[in-house]
Amino acid sequence: xxxxxxxxxxxxQKLRQDFPILSxxxxxxxxxxxxxxxxxxxxxxxxxxISNYYQTQNANIHRGVHQLSIEIxxxxxxxxxxxxxxxxxxxxxxxxxxxxxxxxxNLVANSFGKKYIKSGDEIIISEMEHHSNILPWQxxxxxxxxxxxxxxxxxxxxxxxxxxKKLLCDKTKIVAVTHISNTxxxxxxxxxxxxxxxxxxxxxxxDGAQAVPHIKVDVQDLDADFYCFSGHKLYGxxxxxxxxxxxxxxNEMPPYKVGGGTIKTVTFEKTEYxxxxxxFEAGTPHIEGGIGLAAAxxxxxxIGLENIGAYEYELLEYATLKLSxxxxxxxxxxxxxxxxxxxxxxxxxxxxxxxxxxxxxxxxVRTGHHCTQPLMEHFGIPGTIRASLVFYNTKEEIDVLVNGxxxxxxxxx
Amino acid sequence: MRIAEIENEIVxxxxxxxxxxxxxxxxxxDLGKHLPLIDKQYKTDDRLIKGCQGKVWxxxxxxxxxxxxxxxxxxxxxxxxxALLIRxxxxxxxxxxxxxxxxxxxxxxxxxHLSPTRSNGxxxxxxxxxxxxxAYKNILIRTNYKLN
Numbered sequence: 001x002x003x004x005x006x007x008x009x010x011x012x013q014k015l016r017q018d019f020p021i022l023s024x025x026x027x028x029x030x031x032x033x034x035x036x037x038x039x040x041x042x043x044x045x046x047x048x049x050i051s052n053y054y055q056t057q058n059a060n061i062h063r064g065v066h067q068l069s070i071e072i073x074x075x076x077x078x079x080x081x082x083x084x085x086x087x088x089x090x091x092x093x094x095x096x097x098x099x100x101x102x103x104x105x106n107l108v109a110n111s112f113g114k115k116y117i118k119s120g121d122e123i124i125i126s127e128m129e130h131h132s133n134i135l136p137w138q139x140x141x142x143x144x145x146x147x148x149x150x151x152x153x154x155x156x157x158x159x160x161x162x163x164x165k166k167l168l169c170d171k172t173k174i175v176a177v178t179h180i181s182n183t184x185x186x187x188x189x190x191x192x193x194x195x196x197x198x199x200x201x202x203x204x205x206x207d208g209a210q211a212v213p214h215i216k217v218d219v220q221d222l223d224a225d226f227y228c229f230s231g232h233k234l235y236g237x238x239x240x241x242x243x244x245x246x247x248x249x250x251n252e253m254p255p256y257k258v259g260g261g262t263i264k265t266v267t268f269e270k271t272e273y274x275x276x277x278x279x280f281e282a283g284t285p286h287i288e289g290g291i292g293l294a295a296a297x298x299x300x301x302x303i304g305l306e307n308i309g310a311y312e313y314e315l316l317e318y319a320t321l322k323l324s325x326x327x328x329x330x331x332x333x334x335x336x337x338x339x340x341x342x343x344x345x346x347x348x349x350x351x352x353x354x355x356x357x358x359x360x361x362x363x364x365v366r367t368g369h370h371c372t373q374p375l376m377e378h379f380g381i382p383g384t385i386r387a388s389l390v391f392y393n394t395k396e397e398i399d400v401l402v403n404g405x406x407x408x409x410x411x412x413x
Numbered sequence: 414m415r416i417a418e419i420e421n422e423i424v425x426x427x428x429x430x431x432x433x434x435x436x437x438x439x440x441x442x443d444l445g446k447h448l449p450l451i452d453k454q455y456k457t458d459d460r461l462i463k464g465c466q467g468k469v470w471x472x473x474x475x476x477x478x479x480x481x482x483x484x485x486x487x488x489x490x491x492x493x494x495x496a497l498l499i500r501x502x503x504x505x506x507x508x509x510x511x512x513x514x515x516x517x518x519x520x521x522x523x524x525x526h527l528s529p530t531r532s533n534g535x536x537x538x539x540x541x542x543x544x545x546x547x548a549y550k551n552i553l554i555r556t557n558y559k560l561n
Contacts (some may be wrong), residue, residue: 027434350488352467360434368466382487383466411439412489 010303010311016392018043018299029362032397037182037210037341037388038366040235042296049295053242053288058262060284061264076287079294080277086297088218088225089244093276096250097285100241101209102132104228105176107243107280108205109136111253112174119145122171126151126188127378128181131371133207137176139212153307155380157184157299157333164193168200175204179211183370183386184333185341187215191222198223202317203249209233214339216305219244221320231289236296240289243280249275257282266380308391312340314387319398326405332384343384344371346405351383357383363401416509420517425519436524438490443493446449449499451483455458462541464535467491473545480549484543491534498538507550511543 016022019041024031033041059068061076077092084092099106117123121135127150141148147174150162159177168175175197180187194204204224209215212229219227226249233238239284245253255273259282273279298306299396319342322331329349344356355367368383369376376383387401414422430436451460455472462469467488474481482503486492499515502510518535 348469350491352488353490356490358436360438382468411435411442 008185010307012394014180018045022392026362027360032363032400034387034389034393034401035366037366037386038392039232040390044298045299046236046292049156050288050292053291059087065400073091076154076290079290082294082297088220091247092222094244094247096243096277096280097290098243099239100230101207101228103242104241105288106136107256108226109140111256113140114249114254117144117146117173120171121146121173122149122174124149124151124175124253126177128184128372128375129178132175133178143233152209154406156335158335159188165196167201168197172202177188178207180214180339182210183343183372183375184335185338186333186335187337193409194223194360213288215309218367225249231293234296237289237292238295240286255279259283279396285363311391312389316340322398322402332379340389345381345384345387346409349409351385353412354385354408357411361404363404415506416513423497423517426513435529441493442489445489448496449483450493451485456485462537464537469495469538471541478553479506480510480546487560494535498535502542507546511547515539
């Protein structure tokens with residue numbers, strides 16, 4: 001389910017009212033929040049769930065015998081089940097709560113890496129990866145004497161699958177790629193990437209941080225070995241994320257972070273570790289994070305990801321049309337299949353300067369390398385200006401962005 | 414002019430714009446056009462200031478026991494900020510630069526330059542200028558010691 005449907009039926013103005021922060025002013029101007037790739041805003045339903053947790057539910061989980069602790073444990077595990085259903089994972093113990101995509105990837109790199117990676121082995125990532133899906137593998141390779149291989153991209157920002165096929169070999173032990181690029185908006189054909197790797201029994205980790213807000217993800221349909229995402233990019237709280245891992249892998253992998261909650265028995269001679277998922281969930285977790293994430297998933301599902309996807313596609317088309325008409329503006333990332341993320345540069349003008357002038361007009365975009373420095377090097381640019389749109393953005397906001405850019409160009413050229 | 418006097422001059426210039434952010438930025442951009450430019454031969458990676466989203470180069474030289482700065486940036490607004498910093502402290506003694514408080518930054522109302530992302534760059538520039546001043550001070554002390 002990687003394509004985006006094209007018919008929109010949402011009442012956007014009504015939905016915007018669910019988000020208190022959208023009615024704020026910035027520098028005296030109405031906030032035009034176009035930085036959703038960095039983090040999304042939160043609907044009242046999520047804010048209330050978190051507030052309610054602290055007001056009526058707060059207790060530690062998995063540890064107590066009193067009423068509050070029992071109730072919150074049930075609520076937390078229900079949240080896990082909500083995530084399981086959302087990803088269509090086979091088992092709830094395949095859902096590990098982490099602090100975010102970055103921790104999820106570090107967990108796999110450390111734990112899977114400790115057991116399975118040896119000197120001379122190869123790990124495949126791609127040229128468009130976020131640093132969080134580069135650095136853990138880079139460090140693993142340095143520690144083990146393994147080799148990092150990189151799938152190249154074309155000028156549109158699409159992965160070169162033929163080159164990927166050439167990289168897959170007997171030495172490859174894992175492939176790690178992003179589902180949707182945070183800088184380019186490219187939607188990668190991850191089902192095909194996984195299938196090709198599986199022909200050689202190579203597991204695949206998918207960084208789904210930018211995908212989960214925009215498209216329906218079915219980890220069984222993809223046959224992903226690992227899939228990770230962050231709560232705060234899905235209208236949920238910061239500090240919580242998910243690692244999905246096939247039971248067969250998670251059972252074999254040694255613990256990553258250890259401490260309270262991860263054990264069956266502890267003696268100074270030996271410790272027996274807990275079953276999944278607790279084996280990978282040391283210490284008191286971000287309980288309100290899990291509760292908030294479940295509320296966010298429920299909220300999104302009530303609107304419907306197909307509806308969200310269709311509307312975002314309309315926004316993307318409109319924004320691409322309007323931005324392309326600006327003289328001297330070049331869009332970076334023109335893949336055939338794209339999510340509503342638009343990076344661009346303007347000739348003779350530094351992205352940082354444009355971002356500053358846009359900010360003075362109440363427009364929030366992101367400028368710079370977006371934690372994808374190898375990508376910037378590929379395109380030979382210092383950075384881009386990125387507008388990342390979601391269902392609470394409007395065409396009027398895109399018009400404000402376009403006017404804002406034109407004002408910036410006038411001031412800066 | 415003393416450093417404090419130059420800072421007051423800058424504050425007065427920006428005060429003329431009141432709340433007009435466009436005017437302030439246009440003035441800053443204009444100031445950037447008059448930045449004493451770093452010589453091409455010094456525009457090397459080791460003179461890049463770390464922590465800036467745009468590229469910033471700084472170079473300093475000792476002239477008659479005063480420190481003279483030149484610089485450049487590939488981002489126009491950042492160039493204006495560099496120009497302001499250099500205007501305030503260039504041509505002053507090491508001690509004057511080491512003790513400079515750069516109070517004008519708050520006063521001219523470009524407060525977003527103190528956001529965590531930007532302030533790293535701004536603070537890094539100020540830090541480098543002060544480190545250069547300390548280095549030159551030590552050179553002068555050693556030179557004077559040898560002469561005596």
